[in-house]
Amino acid sequence: MSQTQSNASRMDGPGYSRRSFLRNGVAMAGGMAAFVAALRPLAELGEGALPSMDEFLQKHYKEMNEQEMQAALARIEAKVKERWDVDAEVRDVRPRDGVEFVYALNLSRCIGCRKCVHACVAENNQSRAPEIQYIRVLEMPTGTLDIEQGDHDYDHPTVPDAGHYYMPIQCHQCADPPCTKVCPVEATWTEDDGITVVDYDWCIGCRYCEAACPYFARRFNFAEPEIAAEELNTQMSYLSNRPRSKGVMEKCTFCLHRTREGRQPACLEVCPVGARQFGNVRDPESSVSQILETKRVFVLKEDVGTLPRFFYYFDERYPRSGETAVEEG
Amino acid sequence: MKEYFRFLWRCFRLSLVGDWRYMTWMTVLTVISLLGLNAYAKQFVLGLATTGMTDQVSWGMYIANFTFLVGMAAAAVMLVIPVYVYRNRELHDLVIFGELLAVASICMCLAFIVVDMGRPDRMLHLFERFHFPVSILTWDVIVLNGYLLLNLHICGYLIYCKYRKRTPSRSFYIPFVFLAIVWAISIHTVTAFLYVGLGGRPFWNSAIIAPRFLASAFAAGPAFLILALGVIDRFTRYEVPARAMDTLRRIVTVSLIINLFMLGSEVFTELYADSAHSVSLKYLLFGLHGYDALVPWIWTAIVLESLALLCFLTPLGHQRTAMMIACTAIVFGIWVEKGMGLIIPAFVPSPLGEVVEYVPTLNEALVCFGIWAFGLLLFTIFVRITIPVLSGRLTFDREYDPNEDLEPAAAASETLSGQAARG
Amino acid sequence: MRLLISATFFLLAGWFLMYSGAGALPQFERQHVDPASIAPVPRRAILRDPAKVTIGGIEQRCSACHAIFPSTQDAPAARLQHTEIVLEHGLNDRCDNCHDKGDHDGFVLYGGRVVGFDDVQLLCAKCHGPTFRDWERGVHGKTLGSWVVGSDAQRRLLCTECHDPHHPAFTPYVPLPGPHTLRQHATERHADEHDHEAYNPLRHWRTEAEDAPEEGAH
Numbered sequence: 001m002s003q004t005q006s007n008a009s010r011m012d013g014p015g016y017s018r019r020s021f022l023r024n025g026v027a028m029a030g031g032m033a034a035f036v037a038a039l040r041p042l043a044e045l046g047e048g049a050l051p052s053m054d055e056f057l058q059k060h061y062k063e064m065n066e067q068e069m070q071a072a073l074a075r076i077e078a079k080v081k082e083r084w085d086v087d088a089e090v091r092d093v094r095p096r097d098g099v100e101f102v103y104a105l106n107l108s109r110c111i112g113c114r115k116c117v118h119a120c121v122a123e124n125n126q127s128r129a130p131e132i133q134y135i136r137v138l139e140m141p142t143g144t145l146d147i148e149q150g151d152h153d154y155d156h157p158t159v160p161d162a163g164h165y166y167m168p169i170q171c172h173q174c175a176d177p178p179c180t181k182v183c184p185v186e187a188t189w190t191e192d193d194g195i196t197v198v199d200y201d202w203c204i205g206c207r208y209c210e211a212a213c214p215y216f217a218r219r220f221n222f223a224e225p226e227i228a229a230e231e232l233n234t235q236m237s238y239l240s241n242r243p244r245s246k247g248v249m250e251k252c253t254f255c256l257h258r259t260r261e262g263r264q265p266a267c268l269e270v271c272p273v274g275a276r277q278f279g280n281v282r283d284p285e286s287s288v289s290q291i292l293e294t295k296r297v298f299v300l301k302e303d304v305g306t307l308p309r310f311f312y313y314f315d316e317r318y319p320r321s322g323e324t325a326v327e328e329g
Numbered sequence: 330m331k332e333y334f335r336f337l338w339r340c341f342r343l344s345l346v347g348d349w350r351y352m353t354w355m356t357v358l359t360v361i362s363l364l365g366l367n368a369y370a371k372q373f374v375l376g377l378a379t380t381g382m383t384d385q386v387s388w389g390m391y392i393a394n395f396t397f398l399v400g401m402a403a404a405a406v407m408l409v410i411p412v413y414v415y416r417n418r419e420l421h422d423l424v425i426f427g428e429l430l431a432v433a434s435i436c437m438c439l440a441f442i443v444v445d446m447g448r449p450d451r452m453l454h455l456f457e458r459f460h461f462p463v464s465i466l467t468w469d470v471i472v473l474n475g476y477l478l479l480n481l482h483i484c485g486y487l488i489y490c491k492y493r494k495r496t497p498s499r500s501f502y503i504p505f506v507f508l509a510i511v512w513a514i515s516i517h518t519v520t521a522f523l524y525v526g527l528g529g530r531p532f533w534n535s536a537i538i539a540p541r542f543l544a545s546a547f548a549a550g551p552a553f554l555i556l557a558l559g560v561i562d563r564f565t566r567y568e569v570p571a572r573a574m575d576t577l578r579r580i581v582t583v584s585l586i587i588n589l590f591m592l593g594s595e596v597f598t599e600l601y602a603d604s605a606h607s608v609s610l611k612y613l614l615f616g617l618h619g620y621d622a623l624v625p626w627i628w629t630a631i632v633l634e635s636l637a638l639l640c641f642l643t644p645l646g647h648q649r650t651a652m653m654i655a656c657t658a659i660v661f662g663i664w665v666e667k668g669m670g671l672i673i674p675a676f677v678p679s680p681l682g683e684v685v686e687y688v689p690t691l692n693e694a695l696v697c698f699g700i701w702a703f704g705l706l707l708f709t710i711f712v713r714i715t716i717p718v719l720s721g722r723l724t725f726d727r728e729y730d731p732n733e734d735l736e737p738a739a740a741a742s743e744t745l746s747g748q749a750a751r752g
Numbered sequence: 753m754r755l756l757i758s759a760t761f762f763l764l765a766g767w768f769l770m771y772s773g774a775g776a777l778p779q780f781e782r783q784h785v786d787p788a789s790i791a792p793v794p795r796r797a798i799l800r801d802p803a804k805v806t807i808g809g810i811e812q813r814c815s816a817c818h819a820i821f822p823s824t825q826d827a828p829a830a831r832l833q834h835t836e837i838v839l840e841h842g843l844n845d846r847c848d849n850c851h852d853k854g855d856h857d858g859f860v861l862y863g864g865r866v867v868g869f870d871d872v873q874l875l876c877a878k879c880h881g882p883t884f885r886d887w888e889r890g891v892h893g894k895t896l897g898s899w900v901v902g903s904d905a906q907r908r909l910l911c912t913e914c915h916d917p918h919h920p921a922f923t924p925y926v927p928l929p930g931p932h933t934l935r936q937h938a939t940e941r942h943a944d945e946h947d948h949e950a951y952n953p954l955r956h957w958r959t960e961a962e963d964a965p966e967e968g969a970h
Contacts, residue, residue, distance in 0.1 A: 023754035024345070030761030031359065037768035038363040041370040044774040049374070051450060060458050114928040119790040129780035130378060130934050136681060137930075148605060148682030152931055158924030169681060178529060184466040185454045204454055205377075205447015208466055210387040214529025216681045220387060220447065222934055223378035223777055246376035247447025262898045262905060269792035273922060274894035274914060285901045287890030294891070301680075304528045317882075349753055356757050360764060367772050374774040383934045619941030686939040 046224075048079065048245075060186065061199040061239065069238070072201070076242050083243075084229040090236045093260045095193035101254055102194075102281040102309050103265075104291040105168065108316040109275035112137055112159040112166030116267035116276070120170075123255060123266035124241040125233050127225030134252040135170040135267060136216060147300065169300070170267070171196065171217035171252035172308030179209035179218060188249070194309055195254050197239040205247040214304045218251045254278070281309075332725060336492055343717070343729070344710040350564065351713070358706040365699005368692045369444055377447060380693040385685035386676040390697050391445035393668030397549070398434045398441065398704075399520045400542060400667065402476065404550020405431035406513035411576055413506050422719050423573050425487055426561075427554055428480045428509075429711040435477040437704035444696055465523045472516045479509050484711075491718050493725050517542050524675070532609035532675040541591045542667075548584035548634075549663040551577040552656040557708070559653050567716045578652060581659065582641040589634060592666070612684070613674040620677070622686045623669055630665035633658040783929045790928075792896065794913040801868040803857060818856035840919045850875055850917065869912075876911045887911070 058064075058072055073090045080088040117135045126132040138150030142163055150167065160166065173196050180189050180196060187203040190196050210218045224246040236242040237257035244250050255265035259278070268276040279286035288311075291297065297311035347355075372379045382389045405427035411417045412424050443449050461467040483505050490497040521539035528534055555577050562569040596614070599607035611617055616624050637655040645651045678684045689697075717723035804811045824830045827847035828839045839845060852860035858868050859875040867874050877884035886892035890901070893914065898905035915922075 023758070026758045027754045027761070030758040030765070033765040034359075034363050034761040034768070035366070037765035038367040038772075039370050040768050040772050041367065041374050041774035045374050056450075060454075111922065111925060112927055113925040114930065115790050118785045118928050119792070121785075122787070122790060129782045131780065131783065131932050133931055133933075138681065146605060146682075148608065148678060150682055152681070152683050154927070155930060156927065159927045160924065178527065182464050182466060182526075184460050184464045184470065185451075186458045186460045187454070202451070202454055202458070203448065204451045206442075206445070206466065207387045207447070208464075208523075210384065211676075212527045212529060214680050216384070216679050216683070219384055221376070222380075222382065223376040223780075226780075245448075249447075259899065262900045262903060264896065264899055266792070268894075269896055270790050271894065272795050272914070272925065274892065274909075277891065279890075279899040279901070283901060286899065287895070287901075290889040290891050301529070306528075315886075352753055352757060356760055360760065363764060363768075367768055371772070371774050375777050378777050378934065381935060381938065383936070383938075385933070620939060622939050685933070685936055688935075688938050 048083070055201065058201055060202050061197075062189075073238060076236075076238070080232075080234075080236075080243060084227075084232055086229050086232055086234060088232070088234040088236055088242075090238060090242050091257070092239075093237045093257050095191050095195075095256075095260060098282055099280045100194045100282050100309075101173065101259060102279065102288040102292070102311065103173075103254065104277040104288050104295075104297065104311045104313065106275045106277070106315060107165055107167060107312050108314045109273045110137075110166040110168060110271075111273055111275075112139055112154065112161075112164075113272060115270045115272060116168055119266045119270035120252070120255075122231065123233055123258075124253075125225075125227055125231075125236070125243055126219075126250075127221065127223075127227060127244075128231065129226045130223055132219045132221070132225070132250070134217070134219065134250075135168050137166055137168045139164050140167055145298075167312065168267075169215055169217070170310070171254075172215055172299070172306070172310035173252075173254060175307035175309065177306060178212040178214065178304075182208045182212045184208065191256075193256075193260070195256050196251075197253055197256070198249050198251065199239070200242070200244045200248045200250065203248040205249070207249070209249060214301050214306060215308075218249055220249055221246045332493070333489070336489060336725070339723070339729070340710075340714045343723070344713050347713065351709075355706065355709065358702040358709070361702035362699050362706060365696050365702065368695035368699060371692055372444070372696065373449075379690060381687055381689045382693075383685055383687070385679040385683055386673065386687040388445075388672055388676070389687050390668070390689045390693050391441045393672045394697055394700070395438050395441040395445070396520060396542075396672060397664050397667045398438045399473070399517055400546025400663075401550045401553060402431040402434035402438065403513040403517040403543070403546045404554070405434075405480070406510050408551075408554070408577070409506055409510055409513075413503070414510075417576075420570070420573050420576065423558070423569070424506075425484050425715060425719070426558065426712065428484045429715060430550070430554060430557065430708060431480045431513075432477060432484065433704045433708035433711065435473060435480070436707055437700055438473060439477075440700045440703065441697075444700070465519065465526055468519045469516075469523060472512065472519050476509070476512050476516050479505055479512060483509060484715075488715055488718050491721075492723065514543065517546050524671075529680055530675045531606045535595070537591055537595055538671075541588065541595075544584050544588040544591060545663045545667055546584075548581050548588050549660050549667075551580045551584070552659040552663075555581070555656045556653060556660070557712070559649065561712060561716065565716055567720060574652070578641060578646060581656070582638065582646075585634060585638045585641070585659065588663070589631075589638065592631070608678060609674040612677045613670060617678065618684055620684050620686050622688065623673060626665050627670050630662040630670065633662035634666070637662070780934075781932055783932060785928055794894075794896075794909050796913055796916065798872075798910065798912045799869050801870045803869045814856040823853065823856075837918050840921070841917070844879070870910075872917075873911050876917075 054071070054075060059068060064072065069092050073092060076090045077088055080086060080090075114137050117133050117137060120126070120134050121128070121132070124134065126134070136152060138147060138152060139154040139161065140147070140150045142165055147167070147169075154161070154164075173190075173194050175190075175194065177190060177196050183189075184206065185202060185204055188196060188198045188209055205220070207220055210220055221244055225244055227243070232243075233241060235257065240253040240255065240257045255263075255267075259265055265276075265278055268278050277287045277291055279288040281288055281292065283289060291313065292311065295313040295315055297313040299308045299311060368379075380389060380391075408420060408424050408427040412420045443452075446452070455467075455470060459467055461471070483502050486502050487497055518539050521542040524530070524533040525535070525538045555574060558569045558574065558577075561567055596610065599610040608617060612620065613623050613627050615621070637658040640646050640651055640655040646655065673687055677686065714723075717729060723729045799805075802813060804813055806812075807817070824832070828834075828837070828845075839847070844850070848860075850859050852858050852866045855866050858866035859872065860866055861874055862878060873884060873887060883892050887908075890908070893911070894909045895906055896909065897903075897907040900906065911917075
């Protein structure tokens, strides 16, 4: 290093006065101060907002062994207790062997009452504010199957409304799902019984799956989900209805915490007109197998090639009866 | 090695000195960046509900800017081809500017991706379970980061060699340069394939998207470079050869023609058949069911691009001022066309036919401005370092006076004010 | 110059510290849904064998009265009792099509066989054959409890647990609230166009009366 060079970089070199140094230093300090101050909102991060070391190191669902899964479930139960002061039971419910689920929906029966929508919200601990609903009921004008002509916001005094039929749409648990293809971290995949699931602790929130889904089935938590303690369903499972955090995806899971134990999904049980049928398509005696055999079923957007597990059909023999004098329900 | 750290230290110090215009520019950019950082901190705490995105329109300004900037980064290669493939030595130095622009653009792209993520704290999951090669997003991660490293290496190596007054060894950079040419095409193609591969979005599921991306990138990138070189030419002692501006202008003109032709082609395809699949394009151009937020934007963009093209096709385009205005129009027009004209309409209507319009919030806009300001800050620093090195004034064996690089009049006023300040 | 820059940064820092907390998100509207409206219970509660009704505070079987008092031959027109029942069952306009004239505790099938309330589906099957066959296979109607065919937890609902036998058509429901997602109404519609039916093949053949409220500018 030559002498002139070292002079240039030495602070007491000829080109450097004390005033200059102070001014530089103050400007730098100002810059640093402004930088740190810009991060002020981070001071308001809630306690659970940043992951704990255990959560940070938690593995993908498929890679966790029994012990790690139990630890994860215990963590979730503890968090529920801390946040809502409620004792929850969180399990890891596995698929049954020899079972592949299929859902069938009779469009001649659905009256558009939206009970399924809200039963699902209650069962799956979805955020009430901002609102998340997995099921979307479309009011379709008769004469068309073009779902772009559906009305999502219908609000008649009573349903069904004349000249319309109703089509509830939720995740179809496709056999060739575009959403699982596009996830960069494999946070969503198809299980052996056909249900497409999301590992809420693995999702990075890029929303590529939401862009890929042709059925508007996936939902994103844009804010921290808000549920009241008395609204919480305490029977939870890791892959379905345990509480989610902001920044992750979620969707209908065919109530796998119920259906994998033989029970019916919540939307089916609440339907007042019996429009929904659910079961194991590998069992030829099941209602869904019978429907696929005997009814003229179709799927939405068949041309996209997703192979949905959700089949729609009409089986009207005569138009639905209209208004009546006797009020019920 | 020690010499290298000294070089970096000198670069750092150099980025903090300059005339009043430089300091004002840097301060303004820093302030905007910090405002953006603050807005992002709010978003980090509250979640993405601070943006205008919804389940129906789940990608917005962040991804729109990301898409545009990937194009800008890819366009740096447009200078590489005439220099290295056609052996145009005159423009040699400008390749570095182009690649520095690419580096700054890629940094901005990565920043936009991070701010768009719902859980950025889980970024390491990308390393633990990487869904390659099925997910195109993983391809994007690889090509973008690879491109960044490639350009950092090429520029870094060439600049450091110049600083050390060494002749760069060809094997250390020529193969990388040719790799960068191919890689640049790939980054934008892969980004295009992100959208093209989604069968559920017919607006995107069209083969023309990838070529259109490239055409618009090769119009906007060189246009931006023209603007940057114009500023360098005007405010520093570095003289940009007229030949360089000319080459860039010709590239912009041809790319713009191709881009507008493709746009026209898409419009005809969708609107003539008038099938239900064209509903997103109808929303963009004419509004849908009474929702028409994007209509004024896209038509402004089309008009601006067309006028700019006309300008370039006439002798008017050779004039410096007209060229600058036209390039600004092009950059803005393509930004609108790619961002609002390509990303947003695919979400309107939703796959179930619902129309929910997207309006960015103030917080979201601040984050975007902040990232742009940060990128410009990076680019300015790169240029601030590169010009003295390329002109031979900043080398390892001599002291450097910043005043040397300013225009004579400015230099005089600087020394006067500098003396007064120090006096 | 440096002083100006320092001042700018310090002012900015001060502004951040004072005014830029994380703030809060706008209040999201919460919808209230009555939990009773989404309870997974059958639509109707039905009588089971042995069917009893409460008359005058005493639980009695139907045959208790009908053994004493003769029923009119022209029911439902000439009824003196059970006048609250409105019979709107399509072509089925006689009480004795279903209720056995001899044994009022049961229902009459073809050939005179009488069944109780627990086998009411056989009664409905008299006329509604295809629907009954669908019901037998689990295709029509509702199954609570389990999808596993033949499991004990399965509870197949009987016909009358959904359909009022005297008025089987479902009465309209009040729909529960529709979606209120984020920023659903972020922008205004500028025209009240309803070209929903633009591509509906039926639109040319609807009657004008049906068309009138929905026809748009198309």
